[in-house]
Amino acid sequence: MGEKVIEGKSIFIKTEKENRKRYKFTRTLPLHLMILPGLILVLIYSYGPMLGLVIAFQKFIPAKGVSGSLWVGLENFRYVLELPGAIQVLWNTLWLSFLKIIFNLAVPLTVSILLNEVRKEAFKRGVQTLIYMPHFLSWVILGGVLIDILSTNHGLVNDFLGILGIEPIYFLGDNNWFRTVLVSTDVWKEFGFNTVVYIAALTGINPALYEAAVVDGANRWKQTLHVTLPGIAPIIILLSVLSLGNVLNAGFDQVFNLYSPQVYESGDIIDTFVYRIGLLEAQYGVATAVGLFKSIVSLILISISYFLAYRFAKYRIF
Numbered sequence: 001m002g003e004k005v006i007e008g009k010s011i012f013i014k015t016e017k018e019n020r021k022r023y024k025f026t027r028t029l030p031l032h033l034m035i036l037p038g039l040i041l042v043l044i045y046s047y048g049p050m051l052g053l054v055i056a057f058q059k060f061i062p063a064k065g066v067s068g069s070l071w072v073g074l075e076n077f078r079y080v081l082e083l084p085g086a087i088q089v090l091w092n093t094l095w096l097s098f099l100k101i102i103f104n105l106a107v108p109l110t111v112s113i114l115l116n117e118v119r120k121e122a123f124k125r126g127v128q129t130l131i132y133m134p135h136f137l138s139w140v141i142l143g144g145v146l147i148d149i150l151s152t153n154h155g156l157v158n159d160f161l162g163i164l165g166i167e168p169i170y171f172l173g174d175n176n177w178f179r180t181v182l183v184s185t186d187v188w189k190e191f192g193f194n195t196v197v198y199i200a201a202l203t204g205i206n207p208a209l210y211e212a213a214v215v216d217g218a219n220r221w222k223q224t225l226h227v228t229l230p231g232i233a234p235i236i237i238l239l240s241v242l243s244l245g246n247v248l249n250a251g252f253d254q255v256f257n258l259y260s261p262q263v264y265e266s267g268d269i270i271d272t273f274v275y276r277i278g279l280l281e282a283q284y285g286v287a288t289a290v291g292l293f294k295s296i297v298s299l300i301l302i303s304i305s306y307f308l309a310y311r312f313a314k315y316r317i318f
Helices: 002-057 075-082 086-116 121-136 139-149 156-163 175-202 207-215 220-231 233-246 252-258 261-267 270-280 284-313
Strands: none
Touching: 002 075, 002 284, 075 086, 075 284, 086 121, 086 175, 086 220, 086 233, 086 261, 086 270, 121 175, 139 156, 139 175, 139 252, 175 220, 175 233, 175 252, 175 261, 207 220, 220 233, 233 284, 252 270, 270 284
């Protein structure tokens, strides 16, 4: 009798688990169907083109196709490394990316803390709107605006420098200035978006902590140092480690719309290098080899960044 009861109980538990799984599947099915169109687009436009990576190991000729082109193995990679400007392009990409990551973390953090101290909500919301607007403009539009503003021929900045008795500066054609222009304009465009993220994190800090700090005699600086920064530390760490995945993305749209042959030495990055080799010089195999190298390194960096995000900020995608 005891065995029958146990057997019946196990059958009941098994049936209950199956019912729960069936209910969970039925409940989440509409959500999976909503994801399906986006998943199909990702498969077609993101994973489908990966079949063409074989071009990186061929001397690809469009007329012969993938099957008819000569297989050269790692020759394309060797050719790229032997190019005179290859190392400079890699250095430009890493240095520009590093500067953009640092300033795109520091400037929004500083502005968000300052805005958090503002008590007039109307002024606070107005400033947030103004600094957020450039994020929605494309670099095609901003590139044209910046070219006019920084032009040596009656550009707004150089006209002002002329009033001060300073000679005109060729910002977009001088290697000493071009990186500064790239980093500063990128920060100006994007820091409003990142500021919103930090302000949202600041609203989650318990006001009682500030009251306790005031009772202990802490001034504004001490409150910021011992309450504000520790309160948003997880967000700072999260954004910092996730930015590692963009080390090799120095901003193709921005550089492409602002650079010229005069500033290849300081502004040419991997993406623009691939564009010139692949589309302008029609060296498809070489361009694919460079793109494949970048993708592999980026994948490694993204994997490391997500591991660090989970390790220090408990952030998980799934």
